[in-house]
Amino acid sequence: MLFSIEPKHSLRDIFNRKEEVSAFQKSLQSERLIVLDGLRRIGKTSLLKAVLEEFDGYHVFIDCRAYFRNNLIDVEAFDRALIKEIEKTLKLGKLKKILKSISGLSFGGFEISIEGKGQKTNLAEALKSIDETLKGKRFVLAFDEAQNLRFYRKGGKDLLNLFAYIYDNLKNFVIVLTGSEIGLLHDFLGIDDPDAPLFGRYLSEIRLQRFSKDKSLEFLRKGFEELAIDVSEKSLERVVDELDGIVGYLSIYGYIYYKEDPVNALEKTKELAKKLVEKELSALINRSTNYGYVLKAVSLHINRFNQIRTYIENNFGTISDPTLSKILNTLVKQSFLEQKYVDGVKRYLFPDPVMEYVCKEMRMK
Incomplete structure (x- = not known):
């Protein structure tokens, strides 16, 4: 049903996304690292699940939001879920023989027992065994709202190292990440950062736009x-x-x-x-009221840098140019705002009309 409010699971319920579906399906067969991004509530999870449902291969799906608690990823719960999902997939088809050869599977500091009669092994070795068994079929590791993984231990580096290992060594694996906070997801992956584990790897990006x-x-x-x-x-x-x-x-x-x-x-x-x-904004403003001041200004169509600074200083107190610049950049990266040039001047706008309405009604102290 087009009007279902939970994520779709069938391509027949995906409206007006033929181009994106086709690009995603092709990427699953040819690429190693795929990002599916776009605004909140734009349909990323639906497209991901619907394509994977009809995918001729294996896949694991992890919703990263489920393990985000108190501004951190619950590492033990995340590790357990990842291993459990992989164990469940190993019960399918020709992968069963791998399951029989493993008695335990570990990742990070967590280990689960498996009913096989073989040895205990870590996740990287298990994935290597899977890769050698696939023989042309592809195995997708999909992480929904993956920008949250930057809160996995120290900046998510353990996961990025795992992704880099998979990219470099396991030719039948595909890593798929979705993200609503587009800039933060790209920062987390660090494709252009020489010090990041994934530096230099090719990233296939598919962005979902609003309907006309x-x-x-x-x-x-x-x-x-x-x-x-x-x-x-x-x-x-x-x-x-x-x-x-x-x-x-x-x-x-x-x-x-x-x-x-x-x-x-x-x-x-x-x-x-x-x-x-309101729930999303509350979590943001609890980190700094400056976010609320800026969003309030833009909701009133005070949307140029100097105008925003003047509004904040006239109503709430002093704010430095570097602080305001940092706040605006963060809001754009988190997709609360977008920046556009109008008549050659950079302006900040809301991509979501409901968010603009809520921010206009906010009472800031």
Whole structure:
């Protein structure tokens, strides 16, 4: 169903992403390191899961958000999940013989027992055995919202070293990472950093963009047609005007209209979206109120560097140029803001209309 609010698992439910699906499928067969990125709620997880569901190979999926607690990755829980997912995959097809040869599998400081009669081994050696057995089939290690892995121990370097080992030595493995905080994900991977484990490796990047207004309207029409519901064009245009081309919001609207309340579906969607955004903003502003000051300014269309600094100093206190520059760069890297040149002048804008609305309503002290 197009209007399902959980991630999609079938390509028939993926709307208007033929080009991205095709690029991703081709990359899975030819590339070693793939990044699938885009704004929050743009459909990255759905596309990833739907393509993997029909993928002719093996895959492991880890949602990195599930192990992010108190601004750190719960290393033991993450390691356990990764090993368990690999063990589960080893029960499939010709990989079963590898499972029988292993009595224990370890990664980092964690080890699990396996019912095989062979020796205990570490994850890298197990992956090497898998690679030698695959003979042309590919094995995908997929990490959703992978920018969180920078909080795995000391900057995630242990994982980056594992990724570099896989890239360099295991020709049948593919590492896939999704990310909503695009700049932070690229910083974490360090492809252009000579001191980073993955420096110099080729990265295949697929970015999901917002739907255009026409495509957003088409998505809503098709979704309601699937449900045999007639909704006026005027109502659909109002929805798109207020929610933009972010497929996650459009899906929530369609789901609420169908399941709960057609009369108040748009308002309820905005309230639910507002709660999602408020949770994300709360975690950000708890780190520094400067983030809130900047977002408040931009929500009021005070969106040039000097204008933002003046607004903050007039309302909240002094802020230095280096501090403001750092805050703005971080907000762009985390995809809370985007920067565009308008008439030759750099301006900061919200990519998400709900986030802009929430920030405009924020009360900052």
